[in-house]
Amino acid sequence: MAGPRFGRGPVAFGDGVDYHTGFARGTFPSRTRGETVIPYGRQCIDEDDVAAVAAVLRSDWLTTGPTVAAFEAAVSARMGAAFGCAVANGTAALHSLYHALGVGPGDEVIVPTITFAATANAALYVGATPVFADVDPDDLTIDPASVERLIGPKTKLVVGVDYAGQPCDYDALGALCRERGVELAADSCHALGATYKGRPLGEVVRALALSFHPVKHIATGEGGMIVSNDEALVKACAIFRNHGVTTDFRQREQAGLWSYDMAGLGYNYRLSDIHAALGLSQLKKLDRFLARRREIAAAFDAAFAGLPFLKPLARRPERGHAWHLYVVRIDFAGLGKSRRELFQELRGEGIGVNVHYLPTHLHSHYRTTLGTGEGLCPVAEAAYETLLTLPIHPGMTDVDVQTVVSALQNRLSRVG
Numbered sequence: 001m002a003g004p005r006f007g008r009g010p011v012a013f014g015d016g017v018d019y020h021t022g023f024a025r026g027t028f029p030s031r032t033r034g035e036t037v038i039p040y041g042r043q044c045i046d047e048d049d050v051a052a053v054a055a056v057l058r059s060d061w062l063t064t065g066p067t068v069a070a071f072e073a074a075v076s077a078r079m080g081a082a083f084g085c086a087v088a089n090g091t092a093a094l095h096s097l098y099h100a101l102g103v104g105p106g107d108e109v110i111v112p113t114i115t116f117a118a119t120a121n122a123a124l125y126v127g128a129t130p131v132f133a134d135v136d137p138d139d140l141t142i143d144p145a146s147v148e149r150l151i152g153p154k155t156k157l158v159v160g161v162d163y164a165g166q167p168c169d170y171d172a173l174g175a176l177c178r179e180r181g182v183e184l185a186a187d188s189c190h191a192l193g194a195t196y197k198g199r200p201l202g203e204v205v206r207a208l209a210l211s212f213h214p215v216k217h218i219a220t221g222e223g224g225m226i227v228s229n230d231e232a233l234v235k236a237c238a239i240f241r242n243h244g245v246t247t248d249f250r251q252r253e254q255a256g257l258w259s260y261d262m263a264g265l266g267y268n269y270r271l272s273d274i275h276a277a278l279g280l281s282q283l284k285k286l287d288r289f290l291a292r293r294r295e296i297a298a299a300f301d302a303a304f305a306g307l308p309f310l311k312p313l314a315r316r317p318e319r320g321h322a323w324h325l326y327v328v329r330i331d332f333a334g335l336g337k338s339r340r341e342l343f344q345e346l347r348g349e350g351i352g353v354n355v356h357y358l359p360t361h362l363h364s365h366y367r368t369t370l371g372t373g374e375g376l377c378p379v380a381e382a383a384y385e386t387l388l389t390l391p392i393h394p395g396m397t398d399v400d401v402q403t404v405v406s407a408l409q410n411r412l413s414r415v416g
């Protein structure tokens, strides 16, 4: 069979470039070596990425070096923000951002309950209390009406999560937060490259947290970043990632100084130049990655239109979707099959389906420490029972896409 050794065929990008063979030196698999399952998300690494990492290994700086600064400049520019602070992972980005925004003990942070747990956990890290907002029933982003009901005297920060890659209703959230005098920030770990009314998110929200985990849009292995137009805010994040020390090693070297001051307690949340080199190389391909994600989403949309028992999440035309996840809602009662059954059948056919996410307030840590439970966010709880994530990532071949489509069509058109 033509194409990469571990894939099922070449990837045809919209611009006619064949991903696996179009780059000069690379043939990398679209799935984990030796596995037959099409994963829901996966990194797309090529020989030029390998070369970029090798080059930095031969350079003078493995950490706190110029590649980190270049990566910060490139990502923040891409997101429409003037400043960036690279950190060890997306969770560290959230922790640093909440700290820099002045969130602390006694404060409440309103987060949507449908998100990765880190959005809420970072509030605990700074001694604050997460408060779980319900979501829009159709697109599952944070519901501004729910936020409005939850804002109280202790509310310090509202965090939007661009669920699946589709930005939140930032006009409504922004107006509400301004009116009530609370901060608004974004967990945009799903949304590198997303837009709102044609503008990059860095122009829309005061500060964003990003992740470069391999399932996200670009991979650094582990990695994250805070981006913002607020220089002081980003500087506060940079100090927090470096133990609370106000200068880093390179700055002291350049200034010929040995002394430093730890002005507050921070962490070692630095990203290495090795990671940043991979990220910079990956970022050059972001537009192509996004185009391939859009292409796969459009193929799914077309194939699933008219299929009974399945409904993709609602799209908001003014919000430029980055397609981190392709999430569908399935009427399991109508289908006469449980999610567990369908999940196992699809996994058995090599389709790496997943579920994003169990509402955070239903995790036992939050049940036991905050007393959360069923009934707190009824829209999210009902939606959760219907959710299924299908594979979408730029390394998927057209044959992979067709494999997913056929499996869903077979399972959903045959009742019982």
Ligand SMILES: *Cc1c(COP(=O)(O)O)cnc(C)c1O
Residues within 6 Å of the ligand: 089, 090, 091, 092, 115, 116, 118, 119, 161, 187, 189, 190, 211, 212, 213, 222, 223, 224
């Ligand atoms: C991935 C992710 C995070 C955490 O990022 P890491 O890099 O894995 O720490 C936080 N929030 C959301 C919504 C995410 O998807």
